[in-house]
Amino acid sequence: MKFENYTSAQSTINTTVTVIGATSTVSVHWAVPEMRSGTPGTNDDALFFLTARTSGTVMYTTPIIGRTTTDGRYDTPIPLGPLYGTYDIGIKTDQHLTKVLRNVPLEGTNQVLNFTQTDYSLGTKGIQTLVAGDINGTIVQPSTMGDDKINAIDVTSLLSQYNSTDVHARANLNQDGKVNALDLTLILKNFNRRGDI
Numbered sequence: 001m002k003f004e005n006y007t008s009a010q011s012t013i014n015t016t017v018t019v020i021g022a023t024s025t026v027s028v029h030w031a032v033p034e035m036r037s038g039t040p041g042t043n044d045d046a047l048f049f050l051t052a053r054t055s056g057t058v059m060y061t062t063p064i065i066g067r068t069t070t071d072g073r074y075d076t077p078i079p080l081g082p083l084y085g086t087y088d089i090g091i092k093t094d095q096h097l098t099k100v101l102r103n104v105p106l107e108g109t110n111q112v113l114n115f116t117q118t119d120y121s122l123g124t125k126g127i128q129t130l131v132a133g134d135i136n137g138t139i140v141q142p143s144t145m146g147d148d149k150i151n152a153i154d155v156t157s158l159l160s161q162y163n164s165t166d167v168h169a170r171a172n173l174n175q176d177g178k179v180n181a182l183d184l185t186l187i188l189k190n191f192n193r194r195g196d197i
């Protein structure tokens, strides 16, 4: 956000005009869930929202939950409200902990966020993946979609969905044909993990 002062020659009153920079947007290219079944890049879709943070404090949360493509992309630019400056940007899905990219410059243009890298500025597809297992709560809105912790609540939820054949069941972490021992093994591997802050 930029502030400029204007003084009208015709007026005896100084008028302050606030000039807001063009809305900053981001797109996702890529975010890859860990250990999805099938050929890499063909089963990477997930429901997600984004947060913009400063020193771990969330300054903005995207209100809409979107779904990435099967190759882990979301190409439509997502507005980040009135933010202008440098922020850390996190992605949170219905099955995964928040993953944060640091120091993303939001300056009125679109930034492509590559969560397969540790650094937002690197454009090639890397090997970083989203940590699976945060499946408590509901997917109705960002504030209820998990709690960025993988603990007994999530394991209990997984067990309650055991043997489900719904490929989009939240407990179907690898999105294959069934909620089974593969998903349970994955959530236990990540037990006690926390999302990035």
Ligand SMILES: [Ca+2]
Binding pocket: 042, 043, 044, 045, 070, 175
């Ligand atoms: Ca899928």
Ligand SMILES: [Ca+2]
Binding pocket: 133, 134, 135, 136, 146, 147, 148, 149, 150, 151, 153, 154
């Ligand atoms: Ca959780």
Ligand SMILES: [Ca+2]
Binding pocket: 171, 172, 173, 174, 175, 176, 177, 178, 179, 180, 182, 183
């Ligand atoms: Ca499964």
